[in-house]
Amino acid sequence: xxxxxxxxxxxxxxxxxxxxxxxxxxxxxxxxxxxxxxxxxxxxxxxxxxxxxxxxxxxxxxxxxxxxxxxxxxxxxxxxxxxxxxxxxxxxxxxxxxxxxxxxxxxxxxxxxxxxxxxxxxxxxxxxxxxxxxxxxxxxxxxxxxxxxxxxxxxxxxxxxxxxxxxxxxxxxxxxxxxxxxxxxxxxxxxxxxxxxxxxxxxxxxxxxxxxxxxxxxxxxxxxxxxxxxxxxxxxxxxxxxxxxxxxxxxxxxxxxxxxxxxxxxxxxxxxxxxxxxxxxxxxxxxxxxxxxxxxxxxxxxxxxxxxxxxxxxxxxxxxxxxxxxxxxxxxxxxxxxxxxxxxxxxxxxxxxxxxxxxxxxxxxxxxxxxxxxxxxxxxxxxxxxxxxxxxxxxxxxxxxxxxxxxxxxxxxxxxxxxxxxxxxxxxxxxxxxxxxxxxxxxxxxxxxxxxxxxxxxxxxxxxxxxxxxxxxxxxxxxxxxxxxxxxxxxxxxxxxxxxxxxxxxxxxxxxxxxxxxxxxxxxxxxxxxxxxxxxxxxxxxxxxxxxxxxxxxxxxxxxxxxxxxxxxxxxxxxxxxxxxxxxxxxxxxxxxxxxxxxxxxxxxxxxxxxxxxxxxxxxxx
Numbered sequence: 001x002x003x004x005x006x007x008x009x010x011x012x013x014x015x016x017x018x019x020x021x022x023x024x025x026x027x028x029x030x031x032x033x034x035x036x037x038x039x040x041x042x043x044x045x046x047x048x049x050x051x052x053x054x055x056x057x058x059x060x061x062x063x064x065x066x067x068x069x070x071x072x073x074x075x076x077x078x079x080x081x082x083x084x085x086x087x088x089x090x091x092x093x094x095x096x097x098x099x100x101x102x103x104x105x106x107x108x109x110x111x112x113x114x115x116x117x118x119x120x121x122x123x124x125x126x127x128x129x130x131x132x133x134x135x136x137x138x139x140x141x142x143x144x145x146x147x148x149x150x151x152x153x154x155x156x157x158x159x160x161x162x163x164x165x166x167x168x169x170x171x172x173x174x175x176x177x178x179x180x181x182x183x184x185x186x187x188x189x190x191x192x193x194x195x196x197x198x199x200x201x202x203x204x205x206x207x208x209x210x211x212x213x214x215x216x217x218x219x220x221x222x223x224x225x226x227x228x229x230x231x232x233x234x235x236x237x238x239x240x241x242x243x244x245x246x247x248x249x250x251x252x253x254x255x256x257x258x259x260x261x262x263x264x265x266x267x268x269x270x271x272x273x274x275x276x277x278x279x280x281x282x283x284x285x286x287x288x289x290x291x292x293x294x295x296x297x298x299x300x301x302x303x304x305x306x307x308x309x310x311x312x313x314x315x316x317x318x319x320x321x322x323x324x325x326x327x328x329x330x331x332x333x334x335x336x337x338x339x340x341x342x343x344x345x346x347x348x349x350x351x352x353x354x355x356x357x358x359x360x361x362x363x364x365x366x367x368x369x370x371x372x373x374x375x376x377x378x379x380x381x382x383x384x385x386x387x388x389x390x391x392x393x394x395x396x397x398x399x400x401x402x403x404x405x406x407x408x409x410x411x412x413x414x415x416x417x418x419x420x421x422x423x424x425x426x427x428x429x430x431x432x433x434x435x436x437x438x439x440x441x442x443x444x445x446x447x448x449x450x451x452x453x454x455x456x457x458x459x460x461x462x463x464x465x466x467x468x469x470x471x472x473x474x475x476x477x478x479x480x481x482x483x484x485x486x487x488x489x490x491x492x493x494x495x496x497x498x499x500x501x502x503x504x505x506x507x508x509x510x511x512x513x514x515x516x517x518x519x520x521x522x523x524x525x526x527x528x529x530x531x532x533x534x535x536x537x538x539x540x541x542x543x544x545x546x547x548x549x550x551x552x553x554x555x556x557x558x559x560x561x562x563x564x565x566x567x568x569x570x571x572x573x574x575x576x577x578x579x580x581x582x583x584x585x586x587x588x589x590x591x592x593x594x595x596x597x598x599x600x601x602x603x604x605x606x607x608x609x610x611x612x613x614x615x616x617x618x619x620x621x622x
Contacts, residue, residue, distance in 0.1 A: 005510040012166040012433045013278040015425065016103040018456035021093040023209065024174070028089035035082035042121070043077040045581060045605060061271050067356055086183035092174025101168040106160045114483065115153055119458060120433050121164050123156040125149040165431075171378075179216060200225075200232045207238030207419065207426040209591040214239045224433075226250060235310045237423025242331045254293055255313065260283040267521050286345045287311075287317035293323050293348040293379075303374060304359065306352065316384040319345045325355045326376030329427050333362065333375045333435045335610045336424070337418060337452075340442025340466070341386040351379035354586040359609035361599045365616055368570050375610065383413025385443055407446060408469065409546040414450035420529070423459035437461040437610045442495065443587060445470050452478040453525060463606050465563075465585040469548025474557045482557075485608055486617070489553040490563045490579045496553065560620040561605045570605060570616050603617075 086227070110117050113605060114129035133145055201209045214233070215223070222243065225232055230247035230269055233239045233518050263280040270276045294308040310322040328334045334357065339351065355377035362375045386409050421436060428434050438459045440448030449470025452459060457479055465488040475485040489496065552558050562586070568574040574593065577600050579585045585602040592598065599607065601618060608616035 009242035010394040011103075011164045011171070012425065012458060013103065013107050013117060013121060013164070014119050014456045014458055016100050016107075016167060018430065019096065019100050019208070020144075021097050021100075024089050024093040024096070028086045028093065029469050031082045032090065034078045035086065038082070039079045039604040041493060042079065045075075076485050081182050085178050086600075088174060088177035088181055092170070092177065095170040095174060096167065099163065099170045103160065103163045104371060106156065106163055110156050110160070112367055117160070119460070121157060121161040123153045123160060125153050134517060148259070163516065168431075175212065175215065187562075192358050200229075201234075207423040210236050210238030211426045214243070223449075228416070229257050230561050237314050237419050238426040239423075240427050241309060241324065241327055244309055245307040245488065248311050249294070252294070252308070252311060255311070256284070256287050256291065257386060259287050278547070283313065283319065287313070288321075288350055289346050289508035290319065290321045293321070293345070295353045302317075304356065309378065309396060310380075310382060313380075318384055318387075320382050320384075321345045321348055322356075322378060322380045322382055323348065323352050324376050325352060325359050326374065328378060328424055328434065329374040329429050330374060331376035331434060332373040333433075333437070333610055333612060334378065334424055335362075335437045335606075336378045336380050336417075336421065337439040338380050338413075338440070338444035338448050340440075340444040343381060343385050343444070344387075345381055346454070348379060348381060351381075351586075354588070355379050356587055356588070357597065357599065357603060358607055358610065361598075361603055364596070364610040365570055365613055366611045369613065373611070377610070380417070380420065382416050383447060385413075385447075386410055407450070410443060410450050410471075413447040414454050417447060418454040421451065421457045421459055435460050437463060439463045439610075440467065440470070440604060442466045442577065442582065449549070462486065463609050464552060465489065465559075465579075465606075466582050466586050466603060467552050468495050469550070470546060471549045473550045473555065483614070485552075485558045486561050486562050486605070487552045487555070487558045487578070488561045488585065488605060490584065491583060492580055493582050495582055501512055559617070560616045560622075561602075562620045563602055566601045566618050569618055572597050576604050576618075578602075 002427050007044055017364050019505040029185045070479060104177040107117050107121075110123050114126050114132065116126045129149065133149075137145065139294075154457075201213050205213075214222070214330065226243060226247045226249065230250040232247075233250055234244055234248040236244065240456065254369045259280070263277070263284050266274070266280045290308070290311050294306055296306050300306075303328070307327060308321070310320060312320040335355075337351065337355065337358075339347065340575045347534065359375045359377040362377075366375070368372050421438070424436060425433055436454060437457045438448050438461070440446070440462075441464070445467035446466035446469055448462065448464060449472050451457070453472060459480070461484045462475075462478060467487065467489070470478070474480050478485060553560065565578040566577055577591065578587050579587075579600055579602040584600065586606075587600060588603075589598055605617050608614065
């Protein structure tokens with residue numbers, strides 16, 4: 001598929017539930033109003049042209065009237081197109097709303113009757129239903145009735161999936177009718193149908209708006225956007241990944257040249273020891289790291305190709321980027337890994353290497369099961385994680401500690417991450433929705449947890465490791481089914497102390513006399529700060545642990561996975577090294593069997609979840 005091809009995203013229950021047809025109705029009204037305004041102007045122009053015969057004659061007058069007739073003909077076509085498109089949009093809004101109602105009716109009815117409803121429309125009898133049945137008729141009769149429930153679930157699945165298919169058909173009908181309405185409208189004279197930056201939806205547009213806009217462009221217009229205006233789509237969720245990758249690869253060399261020029265300008269103006277020069281150099285180094293991370297190795301296989309899904313130097317305090325190993329639009333299983341504090345795009349090449357290991361391990365486990373499912377693993381640095389102190393002063397240290405100890409950075413990143421998840425579903429090809437796994441490390445697990453609580457999403461599974469908290473106390477709060485939220489924590493991971501409140505509080509009062517001589521500009525002495533921290537701990541813990549939520553590694557609502565040395569459960573009998581400390585979880589092992597690296601147990605577990613093979617995970621001892 002070429003980068004300019006539009007994707008037909010699958011329709012899922014969650015997409016149906018969040019679908020808002022109001023913008024479509026608004027377009028219909030706007031097109032009707034535009035048609036009326038243009039028609040009024042056309043009538044005036046034609047009338048003036050006809051009347052001009054009385055006072056403007058000869059060749060120039062005839063030429064003007066000929067042009068006026070041509071203008072009238074083309075304008076009439078535009079008015080007709082706008083009216084037709086308005087009717088198509090209004091009809092589509094009604095059609096989609098009606099089919100959406102049917103989908104939600106079937107889904108909600110199944111849920112009300114204690115069936116589980118998967119996002120793709122698959123209905124299965126729930127454990128609660130079986131428990132209710134046992135309580136009413138006893139175990140023996142319950143098993144007899146169970147087959148009837150399975151059959152009933154299959155019937156419900158057929159009905160619900162047909163309703164989803166009908167909703168997709170309604171969407172495509174509406175889109176086709178609107179495009180057909182404008183099919184015969186001539187380009188603006190002198191423009192030749194050329195695109196401009198104003199033609200794109202706003203930067204904060206929904207993924208559905210982005211998808212519909214991209215699909216409305218002609219192949220030539222898509223190629224033009226990629227070549228001339230790559231910044232319009234490079235970071236736009238909902239646009240096909242191949243197009244975003246092509247656009248970002250067009251942008252990046254120019255961004256690096258601009259950064260080099262800026263560095264030289266700053267050096268001449270402020271000197272190479274200035275803060276301005278250091279900032280310019282950092283920006284240049286970050287872009288070069290993005291280039292390195294996105295570079296495809298020689299001889300890379302098609303399903304392991306890297307896709308540059310985002311490069312953004314303007315939104316946050318640091319460069320943001322995302323690279324996928326494998327094409328998520330064409331993959332059955334997709335993972336998105338969000339890193340924690342101190343992470344910058346300087347870490348992106350290493351993260352992409354870990355993503356390659358994750359993809360390879362997930363594929364290996366699938367192949368052992370006789371499955372040829374495809375896998376894409378995305379490294380996402382689309383927010384500003386807390387950083388280390390930016391100076392040596394006590395104020396810098398306190399600022400960095402506050403940054404890490406609050407949920408502000410995670411909450412900001414969660415909005416972008418939720419949009420990114422939904423964009424993966426919107427641009428995905430095929431009828432079946434992708435199986436998406438959200439992966440989070442350290443502070444990135446909090447960002448992941450808040451993203452899953454930030455509205456509708458297509459994520460099925462979550463894996464977090466080294467987590468200080470995810471802001472939730474159950475899978476349901478994350479929009480996940482029971483048994484779909486997994487947690488790993490190494491025994492010697494110091495992150496566990498965060499759940500006891502700031503550890504400084506335990507020794508702050510005792511340390512205060514020793515710190516009485518340490519001044520803090522504008523705020524007294526360090527002793528006062530230490531005692532103040534101790535006073536605030538109880539309120540921190542009472543406030544849902546500062547917004548971090550309960551300790552996920554001690555929460556029985558989440559599936560606890562092992563991080564110690566273990567034996568693989570996939571039948572190979574491989575000895576899997578454990579994870580230690582706070583950063584080992586995704587790292588390689590440099591241990592090989594038949595040329596294939598043996599994964600760490602944490603990578604093995606994460607890959608099993610990504611591959612949709614929960615039976616392979618190694619659970620922690622209870």
